Amino acid sequence: MLDLFNPEPDTSRNLLPYDGTVNYYGHIMLLAQANHYRDALLNTIEWRNDEAVIFGKLIITKRKVAWYGDRPFEYTYSNTTKHALPWTPELIELKRLAEEVTRETYNSCLLNLYHDGNEGMAWHSDAEKDLKKNGAIASLSFGAERKFAFKHKADKSVVDVFLEHGSLLVMKGTTQTHWLHRLPPTKKVSTPRVNLTFRTIDE
Template sequence: MKLFNIEVDATKNWLPKEGTVHYYGTLLNQREANQYLESLLDTIEWRNDEAIIFGKKIITKRKVAWYGEKPFEYTYSKTTKLALPWTEELLELKTKVEQKTGETFNSCLLNLYHNGSEGMAWHSDAEKDLKKNGAIASLSFGAERKFAFKHKITKEKVELMLEHGSLLVMKGTTQTNWLHRLPQTKLIHTPRVNLTFRTIEEINR
């Protein structure tokens, strides 16, 4: 069942306090979203993600890719990635997202979840490489998945369903005060590709 059967109010803040999250619903129609999903699966240089946890290197089933307007370095989970140059499709999508949100972005971290057994644990995107309190635009393709927020102090939770071709934006103090995750589920057997457009702050480099 679709969570959103009526027109989405993109001005609504989904967080009750200390952060801002806007959900725009589907940015692309079904045909466009299908085409982009197929293209992203085929053309992006996907690699298994790596993380250092308790001193041990972990290789994830989930795959990632890091692109940008310059060969930006981006460090998280104690590993560093070097941005690849934009593809034509990524530039097209970046333009659509910027026009819709009024924000600007210079990089994009992509995640490929092959099915519902792959997800993302609670975390916040507050790495020192990123612009502090900058907007992060999350564009989703493929399987519709639940996305959750949890306040770092009060533990309040907010959950949304992210549709195929949909756009969500986190900004302001969201990363400072809230965690987010993509829960695992046994009900999903098809892939999801997620693009998170970001801003690397060069002044701190």
């Protein structure tokens, strides 16, 4: 499945210096496959503008999201609750691929659609009570290459990585406890990015 024309990153290397584990696998599929999944996800996912309740006010983002899973799991973040939709064929294929590569299992997926570089995500951690504590989160990226950043909650040290089209990054262990992450906006990107984060909801 790997693109032999690009050097493979050291997947055993932890991008974080301490207090968590983040492994970047780089491309896990050929360019034609990545293009296929990008186009399928853009056209078949039930995208909705994301909503958040901040200081009692409903905020609707330009960024779009979708939530899928084994069952109609409830997932609550930013004071709003979503119910998981049934898997699409492409999501089942990508879930199996993520599980095979990471040797983990997942029962749900939160998808984000960023239309261009003006859309991003502020500093946050995925530590909602619905999620399995210290469970692995597998992040698949399609479309525009974007910088992804981590910031330690205590000493504020920062680690950056560029997430490529058709690539996989995994966050696990105590990463969500000790680190924030974000997708910073950029004027350099004018094309969309689709991100899938496969996770485990505690049943």
